[in-house]
Amino acid sequence: MPPEQGRCTCLVAGPWCGEALRRYLKDNQLLLSGSRPLKKYSPIRTMLPVFPVRGAVDATAVRDTFLQICEGVVEVVETSCEAREKWEPPISFTVVGDVAIISLSEEIRGREKEVAEELLRNVRGIRAVYGKEVTEGEYRVQRLVHLAGEIIEVTEYREHGLVYHVPLGKVYINPRLSAEHYRIASQVAPGEVVLDMFAGIGGFSLLISALGRAELVVANDANPWAVSAMLDSIKLNKKKLKTPILVLNMDAKELPRVLRPVFTRIIMNLPHSSTEFLDTAHRLCSPQGCIIHVYVVARTREEALNLVPGSISATRVLDYAPRKFIYRVDVAAEGRGDE
Numbered sequence: 001m002p003p004e005q006g007r008c009t010c011l012v013a014g015p016w017c018g019e020a021l022r023r024y025l026k027d028n029q030l031l032l033s034g035s036r037p038l039k040k041y042s043p044i045r046t047m048l049p050v051f052p053v054r055g056a057v058d059a060t061a062v063r064d065t066f067l068q069i070c071e072g073v074v075e076v077v078e079t080s081c082e083a084r085e086k087w088e089p090p091i092s093f094t095v096v097g098d099v100a101i102i103s104l105s106e107e108i109r110g111r112e113k114e115v116a117e118e119l120l121r122n123v124r125g126i127r128a129v130y131g132k133e134v135t136e137g138e139y140r141v142q143r144l145v146h147l148a149g150e151i152i153e154v155t156e157y158r159e160h161g162l163v164y165h166v167p168l169g170k171v172y173i174n175p176r177l178s179a180e181h182y183r184i185a186s187q188v189a190p191g192e193v194v195l196d197m198f199a200g201i202g203g204f205s206l207l208i209s210a211l212g213r214a215e216l217v218v219a220n221d222a223n224p225w226a227v228s229a230m231l232d233s234i235k236l237n238k239k240k241l242k243t244p245i246l247v248l249n250m251d252a253k254e255l256p257r258v259l260r261p262v263f264t265r266i267i268m269n270l271p272h273s274s275t276e277f278l279d280t281a282h283r284l285c286s287p288q289g290c291i292i293h294v295y296v297v298a299r300t301r302e303e304a305l306n307l308v309p310g311s312i313s314a315t316r317v318l319d320y321a322p323r324k325f326i327y328r329v330d331v332a333a334e335g336r337g338d339e
């Protein structure tokens with residue numbers, strides 16, 4: 001689409017709504033790419049994100065539709081826009097809150113700082129660039145090195161209208177799981193009791209709670225930093241969360257010591273070793289049965305299905321390494337009752 005100059009119609013997202021509105025506009029091809037509003041929108045003190053929409057779009061109708069998805073205020077404003085030069089990022093990167101993270105691969109060896117400075121100049125809303133050396137250890141945390149901008153220890157990451165505290169380098173975080181969080185949360189039926197065995201900072205658990213259909217969510221993680229961040233996020237999103245969340249900081253293998261077999265849905269998002277915890281999950285399944293979502297690393301769908309006894313389907317969720325993927329394998333398990 002060619003860049004547009006002059007007047008343009010924009011949607012302004014309210015607090016907590018920016019990422020959700022951007023995604024909605026992009027997914028529905030309503031975003032006017034190649035244009036940038038000249039003014040930022042500041043109703044009181046906070047600068048709110050402004051998104052130019054395509055000329056033919058009925059912005060008021062979009063606003064009305066969007067208000068049902070996210071409760072933040074969305075305004076329609078007329079402002080002037082300038083054409084934005086198309087910038088091709090020198091490398092792929094992820095943005096977590098106000099931080100961009102790049103992989104320190106062979107591809108940029110020797111020019112890490114230069115690439116980081118370029119990102120800092122061109123990516124809107126970031127204040128720092130970090131390089132990821134590896135994702136390591138039991139807690140699956142990123143080993144990060146600072147490359148450009150400010151030193152940031154904790155950032156706020158927004159997903160589906162919720163905000164998460166992220167202590168960088170201390171917890172697992174992957175914005176590419178955002179769609180998967182929504183896919184699973186939207187499957188939860190009224191009255192379900194959900195166990196998020198490896199909850200991390202709570203991407204599945206908080207969204208399930210916000211949708212409000214479950215009766216209870218138990219969110220567990222062995223990493224105390226992840227649990228502490230999740231508790232912070234529960235406080236931050238207090239007004240949006242509906243289902244109570246019970247947060248535990250335990251080795252998942254120990255969960256049957258403190259939990260009864262009441263769960264109708266169990267999420268096992270620890271792709272490297274989730275299958276080692278399958279027996280634990282079966283022991284916590286409700287007597288009426290449960291759905292277990294097991295994440296595994298595999299080359300093909302068949303390989304993923306074979307890794308998990310009782311599997312009914314396998315869905316590719318993320319790329320992992322060359323020719324390796326993360327699959328979600330779903331299991332419809334029968335309850336074993338209280339053993």
Ligand SMILES: C[S@@+](CC[C@H](N)C(=O)[O-])C[C@H]1O[C@@H](n2cnc3c(N)ncnc32)[C@H](O)[C@@H]1O
Nearest residue numbers: 138139172198199200203221222223251252269
């Ligand atoms: C892939 S991350 C989970 C990501 C999270 N579900 C999300 O959607 O962002 C795996 C998590 O499992 C946790 N973990 C690893 N071993 C564990 C264990 N034995 N018991 C409980 N949690 C564990 C790690 O600390 C890490 O936060």
